[in-house]
Amino acid sequence: MPFSTISLNDGNAIPQIAFGTGSVNKGTDVSDQIEQAIETGFWHIDTAQAYGNEESVGDAIRESGLTRKDLYITTKFSGLSEIEEAIQASLKKIGVSYVDLYLVHNPRYIRDDFAGAWAKFERIKAQGLAKSIGVSNFTVNDLQTLLKTAKVTPAANQISFHPYNYQQNRSLLEFSAKNGIIVEGYSPLASITKFPGGPVDKAVQVAADRLGVSPAQVLLSWVKSKGVVIVTTSSKKSRLEEYLAVGDLPAIEEAGAQGPSVQLIQRIKGRVIPLIGLCLVAAAVRWLV
Numbered sequence: 001m002p003f004s005t006i007s008l009n010d011g012n013a014i015p016q017i018a019f020g021t022g023s024v025n026k027g028t029d030v031s032d033q034i035e036q037a038i039e040t041g042f043w044h045i046d047t048a049q050a051y052g053n054e055e056s057v058g059d060a061i062r063e064s065g066l067t068r069k070d071l072y073i074t075t076k077f078s079g080l081s082e083i084e085e086a087i088q089a090s091l092k093k094i095g096v097s098y099v100d101l102y103l104v105h106n107p108r109y110i111r112d113d114f115a116g117a118w119a120k121f122e123r124i125k126a127q128g129l130a131k132s133i134g135v136s137n138f139t140v141n142d143l144q145t146l147l148k149t150a151k152v153t154p155a156a157n158q159i160s161f162h163p164y165n166y167q168q169n170r171s172l173l174e175f176s177a178k179n180g181i182i183v184e185g186y187s188p189l190a191s192i193t194k195f196p197g198g199p200v201d202k203a204v205q206v207a208a209d210r211l212g213v214s215p216a217q218v219l220l221s222w223v224k225s226k227g228v229v230i231v232t233t234s235s236k237k238s239r240l241e242e243y244l245a246v247g248d249l250p251a252i253e254e255a256g257a258q259g260p261s262v263q264l265i266q267r268i269k270g271r272v273i274p275l276i277g278l279c280l281v282a283a284a285v286r287w288l289v
């Protein structure tokens with residue numbers, strides 16, 4: 001069974017893995033890639049006003065033949081127009097009457113008026129144009145400022161999340177947990193894609209060899225074990241299958257409902273996943289100091 005969902009603070013649920021569409025040049029037609037991702041088993045698509053590809057998302061949805069409620073669509077306000085215009089344009093481009101999650105792409109897009117901008121987001125939720133509203137790239141300070149005037153607490157904060165920024169993200173994770181804000185992690189594979197050759201490589205490879213999985217699966221497993229929604233991507237079907245297979249390495253608390261062989265695997269994973277976490281953090285700390 002692939003990935004499940006995580007409950008949000010507004011009663012909705014978010015799939016724990018998303019297919020990201022922002023890793024290619026702005027405006028690239030990614031409809032075939034999204035279609036492939038949906039066929040492979042992704043049902044959470046992450047786009048943004050700034051990616052210039054919301055039409056591709058719409059095309060892929062229609063091609064997939066799935067109904068609206070079978071998909072989870074996130075888009076973001078990227079400051080390219082007024083908020084009310086932006087959501088209407090996004091809905092039109094995607095060809096849907098609502099998105100599941102609407103995010104402020106970056107605090108800099110609302111820096112001049114956090115309270116006013118968030119009130120507009122709250123209205124978008126009240127109007128049913130977005131089932132849930134949230135933010136992206138917000139620090140603890142940004143969230144504190146927002147929460148001073150917010151009537152609706154952001155459901156999620158999408159941030160960069162990988163072993164090399166884990167220490168830096170810890171206070172944000174704690175603050176988010178305390179305030180019921182789900183963390184989504186983009187660039188989860190950064191240690192092998194953007195910063196190869198660092199100390200995390202070794203720890204990841206050791207864990208991968210021991211578990212008989214790939215380094216990417218170790219990294220995604222680690223993100224999942226933190227309760228963070230994975231936002232990843234690939235144009236290759238084989239990689240998408242590899243990512244989704246991480247859903248079969250569930251967190252230990254899911255073990256009770258499964259058969260004996262799965263329970264055995266989970267007992268092993270239950271020991272290994274925290275160990276992976278420990279190794280990655282130790283490696284990251286050694287690398288940072």
Ligand SMILES: NC(=O)c1ccc[n+]([C@@H]2O[C@H](COP(=O)([O-])OP(=O)(O)OC[C@H]3O[C@@H](n4cnc5c(N)ncnc54)[C@H](O)[C@@H]3O)[C@@H](O)[C@H]2O)c1
Pocket residue numbers: 019020021022023024046047105136137158159186187188189190192193216231232233234235236239
């Ligand atoms: N909110 C934001 O500000 C923000 C910023 C960046 C990205 N995002 C979102 O997150 C998504 C994913 O971001 P990402 O691309 O950084 O994620 P990622 O770290 O998961 O990297 C994915 C890339 O890694 C490659 N890859 C996978 N396995 C590999 C391997 N073994 N060796 C080498 N390369 C491998 C894939 O082909 C793909 O190109 C974006 O598409 C976008 O939707 C959001």
Ligand SMILES: OCCc1c[nH]c2ccccc12
Pocket residue numbers: 022023026048050051
């Ligand atoms: O999501 C933030 C990273 C990103 C990917 N593609 C973009 C296009 C415009 C602005 C930001 C981005």
